[in-house]
Amino acid sequence: MTTLSGAPHGDGGCGDQPRRLPPYQALFAVDIRDYSGHQGRDHAELTRRIPRILNAAFRRAGLGELWSEEIWQRMIGDSYVAGFRSSVLPLLLNPLLGALQAQLRHENRTDVIGDPPRPLRMRVSVHVGPVTEPTGDRDTDGSGAARVEVHRLLDADAVKSLLSRAENDTCVAAIVSERAYCDAVESGYTGERPSSYARTKVKVKNYEATAYLRVPHSTGELVARGLLPPEAAEDSERSAQQLSGAAGLPIGSVGRDAVQAGTYKDNRVVGVGTARDIDNVFTGTHGPVYIGDGNGTDRRPSRRRRPRRDG
Structure with a gap:
């Protein structure tokens, strides 16, 4: 991290040297619903499929080049997270979420996993914020509070409940940080109606925030009662x-x-x-x-x- 030498000292603060803020990146994370519910023998295959499914969803959305422009990415078990240029943030919501829903429906109809077969369904979190750029050390690439926050959003009960209240044909449930929502949706860059998103409160461990829920294809209770839990x-x-x-x-x-x-x-x-x-x-x-x-x-x-x- 670059520091600034010779900077004037203020009367307050903790005495640390000021540092440059890392560039803002659009953060995109997914994991598989009920991964542990699949038999252990299928876990490796599920993990292998996630990048392939995401690659296919990006291409289905007409974003094939964007997939190859990831700044960094990590795959841990059933979780995948990647950083992209902040300017592509709206595209990670629309058209990508709809394309991921379509791709997972295709996978569930043509190439199911498990005995008995279990449909693949994913939670998605989208955020934007400052994280470190690649330095050649995979353990530290993409570090920062925003990276922690995108994982906290993925673990929020509000987004987990969406898939539990929907039928299996609802394959994608997304949660979007307030910052990403304001920058990409409310400002009109996604081309969507803001009313397609439902505002909710999130509390995961010591993280508390406002976020927005989005489901590209609603079924079951989501149709009758909306995205928010009762x-x-x-x-x-x-x-x-x-x-x-x-x-x-x-x-x-x-x-x-x-x-x-x-x-x-x-x-x-x-x-x-x-x-x-x-x-x-x-x-x-x-x-x-x-x-x-x-x-x-x-x-x-x-x-x-x-x-x-x-x-």
């Missing part, structure tokens, strides 16, 4: 009710002061506030504020700017 969806609704109650506005009333609490397809509250009062404060996770007729049948983006608190 307890998280209930927490969102309670928070909306508390915010509305604090403003002294009755939820569900009709008329000029009617309050609309929206829990839409992804079980996230999009807007809470009066349906017709243009000066009302709206709250939500992200994206456009919606107004309606009070019964949820007329939802359209507001054309007026409103003060807003992100939840």
Whole structure:
């Protein structure tokens, strides 16, 4: 790591020399759901398949050249992690997640593993942050807090529950850091609707953060109840009710002061506030504020700017 000599000393701080920040990289990690549930004799074959499946998914997405431009990569058991140029971050979400879903469905139909056969399903985490570049020492390449965080996201209960609540045909469940979501999705670079992602809280060991869930192909309970687990969806609704109650506005009333609490397809509250009062404060996770007729049948983006608190 390069240090700066002759830098002025401040009155505070710990006395360490300042250092240059490593370059930001887009981090992409995967592992196999229920790897330990496969027979031990199949573990080596599963490990061998992961890079091949990812290579095929990149090519299926039209990103074959990107696959060959990895800055570094590691394979440990059923886990794979790699660093890419930060500029390709949006492509790791769209079209890659959809292509990985399609590739795993193909694998499960044509080349299954196990006796009895068990479908291959993967969790994916995507992050962006400063990590060290390759120096020839594979043990230290790609080091940094962001590297730790992408693994913590992969271990979060929120993303693990997605595959357990979906049918086997849902092969990919992804979790995206808040930084990656804001830079790639909310800014429009992925070309996706932000509402395709569900905001959640993550706590793994001593790591706590906000993250976003994404499933390219929803089945089972995910279709009926959304990406958030039931307890998280209930927490969102309670928070909306508390915010509305604090403003002294009755939820569900009709008329000029009617309050609309929206829990839409992804079980996230999009807007809470009066349906017709243009000066009302709206709250939500992200994206456009919606107004309606009070019964949820007329939802359209507001054309007026409103003060807003992100939840």
